[in-house]
Amino acid sequence: MRKASLFLVAAMTLLVTGTAMAQIFLTPNVGFKSYSLKGATTVAAGGQIRQLGIFDAGKTSFNFGVGIGYPLLKIPSGIYRLDMLVDVAYASANMAEAGYNYAYGPGKFSSDGNSGGSTSNLAFDLMPVHTINIPGFSLISPYAGVGFGLNYFSSGDLSVGPPSSPQVVNVTGKSEFKVGLVVFYGATLNLTGMVRPFIQFKHYIPFGSEFQFTEDANYGSIVIKDTPGYFNLAAGVKLSL
Numbered sequence: 662m663r664k665a666s667l668f669l670v671a672a673m674t675l676l677v678t679g680t681a682m683a684q685i686f687l688t689p690n691v692g693f694k695s696y697s698l699k700g701a702t703t704v705a706a707g708g709q710i711r712q713l714g715i716f717d718a719g720k721t722s723f724n725f726g727v728g729i730g731y732p733l734l735k736i737p738s739g740i741y742r743l744d745m746l747v748d749v750a751y752a753s754a755n756m757a758e759a760g761y762n763y764a765y766g767p768g769k770f771s772s773d774g775n776s777g778g779s780t781s782n783l784a785f786d787l788m789p790v791h792t793i794n795i796p797g798f799s800l801i802s803p804y805a806g807v808g809f810g811l812n813y814f815s816s817g818d819l820s821v822g823p824p825s826s827p828q829v830v831n832v833t834g835k836s837e838f839k840v841g842l843v844v845f846y847g848a849t850l851n852l853t854g855m856v857r858p859f860i861q862f863k864h865y866i867p868f869g870s871e872f873q874f875t876e877d878a879n880y881g882s883i884v885i886k887d888t889p890g891y892f893n894l895a896a897g898v899k900l901s902l
Contacts, residue, residue, distance in 0.1 A: 684732060684901050684902065685729065685730070685731055685901075685902045686729075686730050686731075686744075686899055686900060686901045686902060687727060687728065687729055687730075687899075687900045687902065688727065688728035688729075688730065688746065688748070688859070688897050688898070688899050688900070689726075689727045689897050689898060689900070690725070690726055690727070690728070690750075690859075690861070690895040690896060690897025690898075691723075691724070691725045691726075691895060691896065691897065692723075692724050692725075692861075692893060692894045692895030692896060693721055693722065693723055693724055693893070693894060693895075694721065694722055694724045694752045694754070694782070694891045694892070694893045695719070695720075695721045695891060695892045695893075696718075696719055696720050696721070696722070696754055696756060696889050696890070696891045697719050697889070697890050697891065697892075698717075698718040698719055698720075698756055698760070698872060698885060698887050698888075698889045698890075699715065699716065699717040699718065699719060699885075699887055700715065700716070700871075700885050700886035700887035701714070701715060701716075701885070701886045702714065702715070702716040702760065702764075702883065702884065702885045702886070703883075703884050703886075704881060704882070704883050705881040705882045705884070706880050706881035707881070713764065714764055715764070716760030716761070716763055716764050716885055717759070717760060717763040718756040718757065718759045718760030718763070718885060718889075719756075719759060720754040720755065720756050720759045721754070722752045722753060722754035723752065724750055724751070724752040724893060724895065725750065725751060725752075726748055726749055726750025726751065726784070726895070727748075727749060727750075728746045728747060728748035728749065728788075729746070729747055730744045730745060730746035730747070730790070731744065731745055732744050733745050733789075739794050740793065740794055740796065741791070741792070741793060741794070742791075742792045742794070743789065743790070743791055743792075744789075744790040744792065745787075745788075745789055745790070746786075746787075746788040746789075746790050747785070747786070747787055747788070748784075748785075748786040748788055749783070749784070749785055749786075750783075750784045750786070750893075750895075751781070751782070751783055751784075752781070752782045752784075753779055753780065753781040753782065754779065754780055754782070755778060755779040755780070756780050756874075756889070757770075757778035757779070757780070757816065757819060757874050757883070758770040758771075758775075758778060758779075760885065761773075761775065773822075773823075774820075774821075774822050774823030774829070775819070775820060775821055775822070776819075776820045777817050777818050777819045777820050777834075778816060778817055778818070778819035778834065778874065778875075779816070779817050780814055780815065780816040780817070780874070781814070781815050781816075781817075782812055782813070782814050782889075783812070783813040783815075784810060784811070784812045784813075784865070785810070785811045785812075785813075786808055786809070786810045786811075786843045786863075786865075787808050787809045787810075787843075788806055788808035788843060788845060789806050789807075789808060790804050790806050791804060791805055791806050792804040792849070799851060800850065800851055801848050801849070801850060801851070802848065802849045802851060803846070803847070803848045804846065804847055804848065804849065805845065805846035805847075806844075806845055806846075807842060807843070807844050807845075808842070808843040808845070809840070809841075809842065809843065810840065810841050810842065810843040810865050810867075811838060811839075811840050812838065812839045812840070812841070812865070812867070812889075813836070813837075813838055814836065814837055814838075814839060814872070814889065815834065815836040816834035816835050816836070816874045816875065817834045818831055818832065818833055818834050819831070819832045819834065819874070819875055819883075820832075821880075830880055832875045832877045832880045832883075833875060833876060833877045834874070834875055835873045835874055835875050835876045835882070837872075837873065839867050839868070839869055839872075839888055839889070840867070840868055840869075841865055841866050841867035841868050841869075841888075841890070842865075842866045843863060843864070843865055843866075844863070844864045844866065845861060845862065845863040845864070846861070846862055847859055847860050847861035847862060848860060849899060854901065855900065855901045856898060856899070856900060856901075857898065857899040857901075858896070858897070858898050858899075859896070859897055859898070859899055860894075860895075860896045861893075861894075861895050861896070861897070862892070862893070862894055863892070863893040863894075863895070864890070864891075864892055864893075865890050865891050865892075865893070866890055867888040867889065867890050868888075869888035870886065870887075870888065871884055871885065871886050871887065871888065872884070872885050872887060872888050872889055
C-alpha cells in the first residue's frame with residue numbers, strides 16, 4: 662500500500678510539473694519534399710482499359726508549413742519531454758508530367774502538347790515528439806517519433822493534345838485523401854527559451870495500393886498502381902508563445 666501511495670504521489674508530481682511548464686508553441690518551417698510514386702499505369706476510356714506500362718512519377722518540390730504544439734509531459738530533471746504537435750504543410754508537384762516524361766522521354770509531356778495536371782498536397786500530421794536533453798550538453802536536443810499522417814492530394818485538370826488540334830481533350834483532375842504513418846527525427850538548437858531553430862527529417866509511409874490522377878465521364882481515368890510516399894527535409898524555428 663505504501664509503495665502504491667508513493668507511486669501515485671510521484672505520478673501526480675510529474676503531471677503537475679508538466680502542466681505548470683505547459684506552453685503552446687509554433688513551428689514555421691520550409692524545405693522540400695521528394696515524392697516516390699512508381700508503378701503500372703492504366704488509362705480507362707470508352708469502356709476499355711489500356712496499359713501504359715511503368716510510370717515513375719517521383720518528383721521533388723518546395724514545401725512550407727507550420728505546426729502548433731503543446732507539452733504533455735516533462736521529467737523534472739529536464740532530461741526528457743513529450744510534446745504533441747499538429748503539423749500542416751503544403752507542396753505542389755507535377756507528378757503526371759514526371760511519369761509521362763519517364764515513359765516517353767524527357768520533355769515529351771510539353772512537346773506532345775500536354776499541359777496542367779499538377780498535384781497539390783496538403784498534409785496534416787499528428788506527431789508525438791519525444792525530446793532528449795543531454796546532461797552537460799544543453800545546446801542541442803535530439804528528438805524523434807512516429808505519428809499519423811492525413812494527406813489531401815488534388816490533381817488539376819489535364820489538357821491532352823496540342824491546343825491547335827481539334828482532338829485536344831480536357832480531363833478533370835481527381836482529389837483524394839491518403840493516410841499513413843509519419844516517421845520523423847531531428848534536432849533543436851536551444852539558443853533561447855523562446856526561439857529555438859530546428860532541422861527535421863520526415864518519412865511519410867502511405868497505406869493504399871493506387872493513385873488516381875484524373876476522373877472524367879467521357880475520357881475516363883488515369884491510375885498508377887502505387888500511392889505517393891515522400892521524404893521531407895525541413896528547417897524552421899520553434900517559437901514559444
